[in-house]
Amino acid sequence: MKKVLVVEDSVMVMKVLTHVLSRSDQVLPVYAKSFSEAKARVESGEHEFFAALVDLSLPDAPDGEVVDYTLGLDIPTIVLTGSFDEKRRADLLNKGIVDYVTKEGRYSYQYALGVLHRLIKNQRVKVLVVDDSSTARKFVSQMLRLHLYPVFEAEDGVEAIKVLLANPDIKILITDYHMPRMDGFELVKNIRVKYEKSDLIIVGLSSEGDGTLSAKFIKHGANDFLRKPFNHEEFHCRITHNVEYLEMIEKLRDAVNRDDLTGCYSRKYFFQHGGELYRNAVAANVPISLAILNLDDFRKINERYGNDVGNDIICQVATNLRRVFGRFLVARADGEEFYALLSGLPNDKACAFVDRARQVVSADSHSIDSTGDAAFAGVSLSAGVTSVTGESLDLMIARAGDCLQRAKDVGGDMTMGDD
Template sequence: MLVVEDSLAISKIIQQIAESLNYDVTVAASLTEVKGILEHKNDFYAATLDYSLPDAQDGEVIEHVLSHGIPSVVMTGRMDEKTRNKILSLPVIDYIPKENSQAFMYLKRILFWQKRNKGTAVLVVDDSKAARNHIVELLKRRNFTVFVTDTGKKALDLLTRNPTIKLVVTDLEMPEMDGIELTNEIRKHYSRDKLAVIGISGVSNSMLSARFIKNGADDFLRKPFCPEEFYCRLMQNIENLYNIEQIQKAANTDYLTELHNRRSFFTNGQGYINKYLSNEVHYALAMLDIDFFKKINDEYGHDAGDHILKVLSSFMRKHLTSALLARLGGEEFAVLIPGIEQEQIVNRLDDFRRALAAAPIHFEQHQIHCSISIGIVLNSRAPLSEQLTAADVALYQAKENGRNQICISNKTID
């Protein structure tokens, strides 16, 4: 990232912000320096540009950097209308008045999203090519991946084929299916926590925004809109989706191991089982439990115990691919694993058990040996909760038989 700023203090702050977001930073303090840098390197991911530089006091650096195709944020100490209009007439990502510390918080938000937006796709639906192109240009400046189409029907088709689309911007007036009908159709298949819809229209009917929103849209923009307003609404919706995703992730993930937690395992497990059964795929439900874990905690400390839980989890991720993996609590894990046949699944789990027992886990100066016991239920048609109880009984049997082994449930629970 290129930081252009003549104040050393401000340049340091921006640099710190950018580095905290893993940007590599190049700093310049004048237009002359910028020109020198861009002669050799111009593949910057983004730039922040101070409007007034000692050798270019009237924003000349902006056009120079933009001419190299570098998405740029303008930082300015000037607040007058003329400067604002001049900046906004250029294809910049945004402009930020350097009024107070909020300016830097805002910059951090922009830079964070500039990186993240690449993985987010936006679908633009408008039958007017000019209107479509305008919105696409604005979205590309913000690094979004963009899909475009001119009818509602094609939009629905694109949505089914491209799950990375997180937001739809749709015009109201289109032939065959208008924007409100499209929104209605979208909401039959996509909930508001997964996909946002922004309606737009040039019609000056004050009821339209309410109609759009009552039909499932999240926001509404009246044409013509200024880029600033478009970006504010766009980013607010994208941030909402991101926040919901983060909350859902936290609610379903075990904080220590980042595997699914008990809740997530119960929410998703039955669906996997149903799929295996209806496709006649062999599968096993296994419960894994670390042997003598209390002793490990007592001997090496709780941090060592935590470390072992983490190492075991990443070992599971690596070796038990294609399985649904969860930490049910403490040192107890659940695995729902498909396979070619029953014996192959049992062997896979047993190989995993053996490999873990053979490789001591390093923690500080210690080499900690640990093993697991496993209880398995194979190809059962019983509900998930009953299968877990049966796997738990088999696990208990494995512990009773001396630990570090697999025990298969012999109880028929179909």
Template sequence: MERLLFVEDSALVLKVMRRLVSEASEFEADFAETYAQAEALIQQNGQQYFSAVVDLNLPDAPKGEIVDLTLKSKVPTLVLTATFDEKKRDSLFQKGIVDYVVKENRYSYGYAMKLIKRLQRNHTIKVLVVDDSLVARKQSANLLKKYQFQVVESDGAKTAIKMLIEQPDIKLVITDYNMPDIDGFELVKLIRGKYDKQDLTIIGLSGEGNASLSAKFIKNGANDFLRKPFNQEEFYCRVMHNIESLEAIEIIKDSANRDYLTHLYNRQYFYHITNRQIKYCQEEAIEYSLAVIEIDDFKEFNNIHSEYGDSVLIQFAKQLDKKFGKFITARLNSSQLVAFVWGMSLDDCENQMNEFRAQIKKLSIETDTGEKHLTVSVGLSHSSQMSLRRMLEACGELIRRAQNAGKDLVLYD
């Protein structure tokens, strides 16, 4: 769990921030009211702090000395202050703070927490910066790193195309217009030949004075345009607007691929991504396993306790996702769940499945006639070459054998 540091001498503000942290279950926090308390906490936990939110005016540090302390300790820092001072703000941004928030109302504190959550999500987002100017490229890259993005750099369009192919997890491209090999317009057109706007965001940059550049970039497929020189706040707002738009599209797409009840992948999408993963495993000589999990006697249970059937599926799905969430999990039909795993030996996979089977057996299901327990039978198919269709057929036969043998078993081929 991420750990935060709040430094604030106002009891009211601390009370608000404590409540916001308690509502954000992904964070823990330490609170300090003075520079001395903050210094002691940093000495004790400095490397553990994901971010710091600090007040500029403290009883024992009235001139913003706390910012120097947190930045020196390499803690990304947000400043909360009671007054807006443009010179002071510019000075703090030059020092390296993440943002400057004026304590005008309760929304300001909510904004600070929203920004912290954004920084946490940025850890998983990769951005490619394309610019032939080392100075300009480093300026953009350093700003992105300050906001906790993963950053890769390219000094030209040809290298950028190669990096996109080699690193398909890149979500944002920031490209300059004027480059020697291929200009920014052509690069955008090349990228859009393979990546749709809902898959990859592009922001164009230029220091030239031509007023039509922004329109040309966007008409060629860019999502946005920013004129150089830009300030940190403008750059961050443009980047975040585009990233959040991309995330909103991904949420909609992901919802369409999920089972409405269990929130595991649905059958259709499971086939799609598993076939793709099998192809990759075969190319890289990685062994893989398919486990189909049948809930024993679920039809009979559901006929008698129909109002509890959904609860059973939800509980079982949560356990499956907890156990195999880093792989591919899905709901195949009304009584079957499935997990596709790779890079694991048959023995290890069997052990993991038996652990899962034992966990399910312990689950208590409260019904109107008392506590009930259900079991699962698992068919496990392991291969380095077999197709998904053949593995599903093999698992179906293994489940039939398990149920004929008394159920509550894991059988493998």
């Protein structure tokens, strides 16, 4: 969880903030009622603040001194204020605050929490800014960095394509229209040969042309268009809208690749994505291991306790497998069996890792009946692990299956690797 400094002197507002922020599993608020108390929280050294949510007018800082203080420490700052003032808003945005929120009801505080959540997510959303004017490029880049986006820059379309090829995980491209060598239209057309609108967001910018320029950009494949000059709020609202669209598409794609019961990846996805990981490992001559994990005597559990308890056990096992395997690919193969692909691990390390994981999962799996009593407690898993890549992923699965069978033949509740 990210620690956020919350500074507010109003008892009523503090109660609302406490209620709203308590509902977040991403933000850990540290409260202060005055400027001096906020400074004490920061200077104690006990906290590393990710962001700050501060009242503009405090009894010991009536002119926004707390904002200058947090910005001076490079803490992304969201300002809360009881009244809207256009000049003050412009001054604060020019200073580099993240956002300006008027205290007008509960939605305002929920909006502020949404901005904090967005800042957390933005750290994983890479953006490429393309403009031949270094001044304009740096202006847009700085606006994005204030919201914690990792930013790349390019001075024309040709350089932008090189940056994209070197950083294929870039999610947003913001491009000017008029540029040497390759203008914005040509850049968009070239990019759309490889990237769909749901893979890479493209936003066109220009201060030139007539009212048809936005239509031309979008017809060439851009997702959106902004005419220069634009204000901070319009820019960030458009970018946030497009990012959220991209995240929604990614969430839908991910849901399609998941097993309905357990939430693990499906067998089909394992062969698609796992096959790619397998081929990459073989081509680069780096170790890769495949594990098959299977619940011992699961048929007896179903026969004695019923399918509902059996499904509950499978779901708990799946949840724990996703947690302990972390960055590795885990999928439900079928019934009570799971596949795991461990990139970068040779057989001895893979076996040791899988065995520890297997024991952790076994110890933390149980079922609770409708009365709250444990209907069933304790399961065991067997695992087979191979690091012999052979000629295909299918052959690795077959070898891991042989290792699993050897573990079952000697009583189960253990891990077997390559001979």
